[in-house]
Amino acid sequence: xxxxxxxxxxxxxxxxxxxxxxxMEASFIEDLGADSLDIVELVMALEEEFDLVIPDxxxxxxxxxxxxxxxxxxxx
Amino acid sequence: xxxxxxxxxxxxxxxxEKILTNAELEKMVDTSDEWITTxxxxxxxxxxxPGEATSDLAREAARRALAxxxxxxxxxxxxxxxxxxPDMLFPATACLLQESLGAERAGAFDLLAGxxxxxxxxxxxxxxxxxxxxxxxLAVGAETLSRIxxxxxxxxxxxxxxxxxxxxxxxxxxxxxxxxxxLGAHGAGGPLLCLPAGGSRRPACRETVEQDLHFxxxxxxxxFKFAVKTMEEGTRGVMEDAGLSVADIDFLIPHQANIRIIxxxxxxxxxxxxxxxxxxxxxxxxxxxxxxxxLQEARQAGRIKDGDNVVLVGFGAGLTWAAAAVRWFDARRxx
Ligand SMILES: CC(C)(COP(=O)(O)OP(=O)(O)OC[C@H]1O[C@@H](n2cnc3c(N)ncnc32)[C@H](O)[C@@H]1OP(=O)(O)O)[C@@H](O)C(=O)NCCC(=O)NCCS
Numbered sequence: 001x002x003x004x005x006x007x008x009x010x011x012x013x014x015x016x017x018x019x020x021x022x023x024m025e026a027s028f029i030e031d032l033g034a035d036s037l038d039i040v041e042l043v044m045a046l047e048e049e050f051d052l053v054i055p056d057x058x059x060x061x062x063x064x065x066x067x068x069x070x071x072x073x074x075x076x
Numbered sequence: 077x078x079x080x081x082x083x084x085x086x087x088x089x090x091x092x093e094k095i096l097t098n099a100e101l102e103k104m105v106d107t108s109d110e111w112i113t114t115x116x117x118x119x120x121x122x123x124x125x126p127g128e129a130t131s132d133l134a135r136e137a138a139r140r141a142l143a144x145x146x147x148x149x150x151x152x153x154x155x156x157x158x159x160x161x162p163d164m165l166f167p168a169t170a171c172l173l174q175e176s177l178g179a180e181r182a183g184a185f186d187l188l189a190g191x192x193x194x195x196x197x198x199x200x201x202x203x204x205x206x207x208x209x210x211x212x213x214l215a216v217g218a219e220t221l222s223r224i225x226x227x228x229x230x231x232x233x234x235x236x237x238x239x240x241x242x243x244x245x246x247x248x249x250x251x252x253x254x255x256x257x258x259l260g261a262h263g264a265g266g267p268l269l270c271l272p273a274g275g276s277r278r279p280a281c282r283e284t285v286e287q288d289l290h291f292x293x294x295x296x297x298x299x300f301k302f303a304v305k306t307m308e309e310g311t312r313g314v315m316e317d318a319g320l321s322v323a324d325i326d327f328l329i330p331h332q333a334n335i336r337i338i339x340x341x342x343x344x345x346x347x348x349x350x351x352x353x354x355x356x357x358x359x360x361x362x363x364x365x366x367x368x369x370x371l372q373e374a375r376q377a378g379r380i381k382d383g384d385n386v387v388l389v390g391f392g393a394g395l396t397w398a399a400a401a402v403r404w405f406d407a408r409r410x411x
Contacts, residue, residue, distance in 0.1 A: 037115060037336045040297050044304065056297055 003050075003076075004069050010045045011065065014038065024066035042068075050076060081253030082202035082213070083405040086145020086244035089372045090136035091122040091237075091359065098234070105230040112234050117335025121237025121360030124220045129163045131172040133240035134218035137368070138177055141214065145244035145407065149177040153210035155184040156201055158193025158217045158364040160393065161224055162186060165274075173216065182214070190269070191331055191392025192259075193217055193364035194241065195400055198388070199257045201245045213245040217364030224271055226291035235333070236292075237360035241368020252383075252405035256317035258310055258398065265302060265395035268295045300337060303391045307331075307341035310389045310399030318401040320385055322346055326404075327380050331390030332356035332366040341389075353379065363392065375406075382406035 008022045017032050028034040034042065043059045046052065050072050054062075062068050097120045098109035112118055124133065134157060142149060155177075157170040170184035189196040194217035201213035218240035225233045248254070273289035274280050284290060307330060315325065328347055330338050335356055342352050353374045362369060367388050374380045382404060389399040 035114065036297075037300065040300050041304070041340055044301055056295070059297075 003072050006049060007046065007065065007069050007072065010049060011042065014042045014045055022065055024064070024069065026065045027063055028065075029063070046072065052076070079206050080208070081248045081255070082205040082245045083248030083253035084198075084243045084402070085246045085405065085407045086141045086143070086147060087241070087368060087372050087375065088137045088140025088142070088144055089239070089241045089365075089369050090133050090140065091239040091362075091369070092124045092128060092133065094123045094125060095120050096123050096237075101234055104227060105233060107230045107234055115334075115336065116235060117354070117356050118234065118360045119357045121362075122239055123222045124238040128220070130159055130161050130218045130220045130240075131163050131169045131176065133220065133238065133365075134159075134169065134173050134216050134242065135176045137218065137240035137242040137365075138173060138214060138216055141242035141244050142177075145246075147212060147244050149179040150181060151212050152177075152179040152182040152214050154201065154204055154213045155179060155182045156187050156197040156213065156215050157184075158187045158189065158197040158215070159219055160188065160190060160193070160271075160363055161220045169218070170216075179214070189392065189396045189398070190394045191333065191361065191363040191366065192390045192394070192396040192398045193392070194367045195257075195388055195390050195398035196259060196396070197364075198243065198245070199254070199259060199398065199400060202254045202257070205245060205247055211246065214242060215245055216240065216242040217366070217368055219363045219365050221292075221361075221363055224290070224292055226288055229288075229291065231296060232292050232294055235361050237362050239359055239362040239365040239369055241365045241372060243368060248405055252403045255385075255401045255403055256314045257400040258313045258317070260306065260310065260397045262302065262395045262397075265298070266393075268298045268302075268395065269293070269393040299395070300334070302395055302397075303333065303337045304340045304344070306391045306397035307337065307389050308344045310397050311341075311345055311387050314387060314399040314401040318385075320401060324385050325351065325387055326384035327374060327386045328352045329367055329370045329374060329386060329388045331392070332359065332370055333361040333391075366390070380404050
């Protein structure tokens with residue numbers, strides 16, 4: 001599975017959204033209906049899935065699906 | 077001979093009369109009922125009356141616990157008060173309580189383990205009973221957090237409330253009582269939730285007052301992550317030690333800090349929400365009082381019955397976390 005596909009399935013599970021809505025441009029808050037704490041939980045799930053530590057300063061900059069995918073690719 | 081387990085044979089709680097609603101908070105800081113309820117699940121919290129200190133709340137809860145257990149104050153061997161808001165730095169709030177209860181025979185000390193303090197106190201008291209060092213222990217969680225939150229800081233003041241809970245611990249009948257416990261700490265996370273001044277590092281002075289260093293300081297997001305992780309791990313840990321599966325857990329009493337933390341942890345554990353007590357909506361985060369307040373509510377509503385496997389789990393400043401698995405003993409059950 002590609003990083004995008006794994007991230008997508010975590011987002012679908014965490015935010016309860018449709019797979020079709022999860023594209024690289026989608027913003028967690030504006031497009032996927034997340035609030036700040038949904039993002040904290042999402043970051044936790046990504047950290048566990050990809051065995052990463054995402055510091056708060058970095059997490060704050062991850063606003064879209066694409067930014068999350070890129071962050072994971074850059075830090076793996 | 078198997079180790080003597082401790083059981084809670086009486087419980088008592090007390091909350092101040094004054095209710096502070098989200099609507100009232102809207103007039104104090106730039107916040108909204110909508111933000112507070114969606115981000116925390118809190119709708120209102122209790123606030124101690126002017127002049128009412130932590131030991132006053134503790135005394136009411138303790139008297140009720142003693143009456144519930146049918147125990148006289150003179151029978152208490154040990155008083156442990158878990159609090160983050162003692163009446164003063166010293167003497168210990170437990171000693172003030174010893175005096176006001178008239179518990180002449182009791183040893184008394186305070187225990188500081190953040191919001192996890194009540195579970196730490198329960199486990200500590202349980203050890204005294206297991207080792208034979210005490211027959212009757214009074215474990216108390218009591219707080220007047222309203223005195224240490226910054227009422228100009230919307231990031232923290234909406235979260236906390238005042239209250240107290242007390243438990244009488246005695247030797248459990250065979251098969252009942254404290255089955256397993258785990259205590260944990262992550263000292264590196266200390267700065268994430270602290271009250272910076274007024275101790276030996278930064279004694280109180282004009283600057284510490286001007287810089288608001290006598291109030292709670294918190295990094296909410298980091299604490300949130302720690303909370304969700306340790307609630308899951310702590311619960312799984314004591315389940316393993318006690319030989320219980322998720323299906324064996326009749327009831328979970330989580331620390332009441334934020335409904336979002338509870339929901340996230342419960343989802344990870346795969347526990348049905350009907351088996352979890354939530355009262356954060358009415359009390360906010362009462363720190364060490366939260367577990368006994370929730371336990372008492374579950375018991376009075378008949379949601380916890382004799383013989384049930386109950387897990388208590390919490391986290392807090394330190395950072396600390398703890399969990400305990402208990403086979404519930406209902407002292408009033410029909411013979
Ligand atoms: C405190 C907590 C609810 C904050 O939620 P969060 O989503 O992390 O909130 P953030 O701090 O990221 O703030 C998000 C936004 O809401 C704002 N905000 C914070 N408190 C607010 C309030 N009471 N009302 C309105 N807005 C508020 C912030 O200023 C921020 O705005 P910005 O994005 O414009 O800067 C959450 O982090 C939490 O519960 N953490 C655990 C705390 C805890 O349990 N402590 C005790 C442990 S025993």
